[in-house]
Amino acid sequence: xxxxxxxxxxxxxxxxxxxxxxxxxxxxxxxxxxxxxxxxxxxxxxxxxxxxxxxxxxxxxxxxxxxxxxxxxxxxxxxxxxxxxxxxxxxxxxxxxxxxxxxxxxxxxxxxxxxxxxxxxxxxxxxxxxxxxxxxxxxxxxxxxxxxxxxxxxxxxxxxxxxxxxxxxxxxxxxxxxxxxxxxxxxxxxxxxxxxxxxxxxxxxxxxxxxxxxxxxxxxxxxxxxxxxxxxxxxxxxxxxxxxxxxxxxxxxxxxxxxxxxxxxxxxxxxxxxx
Amino acid sequence: xxxxxxxxxxxxxxxxxxxxxxxxxxxxxxxxxxxxxxxxxxxxxxxxxxxxxxxxxxxxxxxxxxxxxxxxxxxxxxxxxxxxxxxxxxxxxxxxxxxxxxxxxxxxxxxxxxxxxxxxxxxxxxxxxxxxxxxxxx
Numbered sequence: 001x002x003x004x005x006x007x008x009x010x011x012x013x014x015x016x017x018x019x020x021x022x023x024x025x026x027x028x029x030x031x032x033x034x035x036x037x038x039x040x041x042x043x044x045x046x047x048x049x050x051x052x053x054x055x056x057x058x059x060x061x062x063x064x065x066x067x068x069x070x071x072x073x074x075x076x077x078x079x080x081x082x083x084x085x086x087x088x089x090x091x092x093x094x095x096x097x098x099x100x101x102x103x104x105x106x107x108x109x110x111x112x113x114x115x116x117x118x119x120x121x122x123x124x125x126x127x128x129x130x131x132x133x134x135x136x137x138x139x140x141x142x143x144x145x146x147x148x149x150x151x152x153x154x155x156x157x158x159x160x161x162x163x164x165x166x167x168x169x170x171x172x173x174x175x176x177x178x179x180x181x182x183x184x185x186x187x188x189x190x191x192x193x194x195x196x197x198x199x200x201x202x203x204x205x206x207x208x209x210x211x212x213x214x215x216x217x218x219x220x221x222x223x224x225x226x227x228x229x230x231x232x233x234x235x236x237x238x239x240x241x242x243x244x245x246x247x248x249x250x251x252x253x254x255x256x257x258x259x260x261x262x263x264x265x266x267x268x269x270x271x272x273x274x275x
Numbered sequence: 276x277x278x279x280x281x282x283x284x285x286x287x288x289x290x291x292x293x294x295x296x297x298x299x300x301x302x303x304x305x306x307x308x309x310x311x312x313x314x315x316x317x318x319x320x321x322x323x324x325x326x327x328x329x330x331x332x333x334x335x336x337x338x339x340x341x342x343x344x345x346x347x348x349x350x351x352x353x354x355x356x357x358x359x360x361x362x363x364x365x366x367x368x369x370x371x372x373x374x375x376x377x378x379x380x381x382x383x384x385x386x387x388x389x390x391x392x393x394x395x396x397x398x399x400x401x402x403x404x405x406x407x408x409x410x411x412x413x
Contacts, residue, residue, distance in 0.1 A: 002332065048372075051374065052310055053336050055306040055309060055310045055371075057376050058303075059303045059306035059310065062302050062303040062306065063299060063303035063304075067299075069302065073395060073399055073402065074398055076402050077398055077401050077402055077405075080405050080406060081405060133394075205375040205376075208375075209375045210372075210405070210406060210409050212372060213342060213412055214409065214410040216340070216345065219340075221355065221368070223333065223361065223362075223368055224332070225365075227320070227364050227367070228331075229319060230313075230314075230317060230371065231321075233320065257342060
């Protein structure tokens with residue numbers, strides 16, 4: 001596959017991923033397989049690029065002190081084990097189920113993005129004993145409202161096992177699975193949206209590393225392919241994030257989210273037809 | 276009169292904020308430094324390849340090996356003065372993979388020696404052990 005084409009596709013994937021809030025992998029993998037790359041190689045190269053985009057954006061969020069490091073480090077214990085299991089399943093799996101699961105997860109994450117936007121965050125008054133023991137509370141300064149938001153994370157006993165599932169999907173499909181992680185933070189742990197998005201970003205990098213190590217050991221990572229993909233996705237995500245900051249129009253975001261729904265359906269159709 | 280309790284109440288919070296600040300700056304800069312170094316190596320490798328051959332396409336794969344074998348092979352080549360564009364690209368990918376790994380190690384050490392938080396030292400220690408195991412996979 002020509003270098004320029006892969007680089008260009010990766011820029012678009014990073015850009016659309018950032019604009020839709022779902023990450024580059026969900027666009028990259030369908031695009032690379034469409035061009036004829038084997039889905040396992042596409043998954044392997046995508047998960048390496050996930051380390052780059054996650055670490056790049058997490059570095060800024062962590063220094064802004066919005067990310068809750070303790071929440072992240074507690075949940076990582078579950079996601080990394082999940083990612084190892086997920087990647088191991090991909091290695092032994094046939095191609096068709098991977099297409100079907102990819103399409104289903106894409107549509108599921110897409111539905112989750114829509115559903116949760118209708119909810120407004122309310123601080124949780126009560127915190128269970130386990131979450132309290134884990135010190136899952138915090139505060140951050142919201143620059144938009146100029147207020148300090150205090151919060152308490154809850155139900156860590158449930159969030160942990162659920163995160164194992166999110167990590168497994170990340171390792172299995174070579175994506176960040178950010179939408180699922182954010183959903184667990186929001187609905188189960190009752191974290192404020194900003195904390196939930198940025199903490200999910202931190203966890204994604206370590207989870208992707210666990211998956212990457214399995215694909216590297218299996219010989220599925222081609223540096224010649226990984227180089228343009230990592231650079232392209234990072235450039236696309238950087239530009240996408242900058243554009244997003246200036247955009248207040250929800251319709252534009254919705255447009256990019258619709259693209260992802262179409263990709264999800266396309267992957268399912270290819271899975272049913274036999275790639 | 277009301278100021279005194281206020282001031283005393285803000286002290287622990289201020290101390291906590293300073294402690295959190297250090298940890299977050301540490302993690303933030305490890306991530307930023309890792310990604311920038313890795314990208315610089317990949318870009319340098321591609322630029323060198325382009326200057327030497329007139330194109331940037333690289334078609335090679337690495338046989339299944341773990342990160343440490345992968346890095347060892349690269350370092351051996353560098354020691355044998357066989358520095359080539361693909362060596363830089365390989366190193367860029369290795370640095371990228373090491374970035375979250377070093378972040379977890381630094382967090383573990385911070386929890387152990389600065390915050391003296393046994394619980395989180397154990398948690399990050401577990402994450403570090405699992406990652407180390409996965410990086411040694413054959």
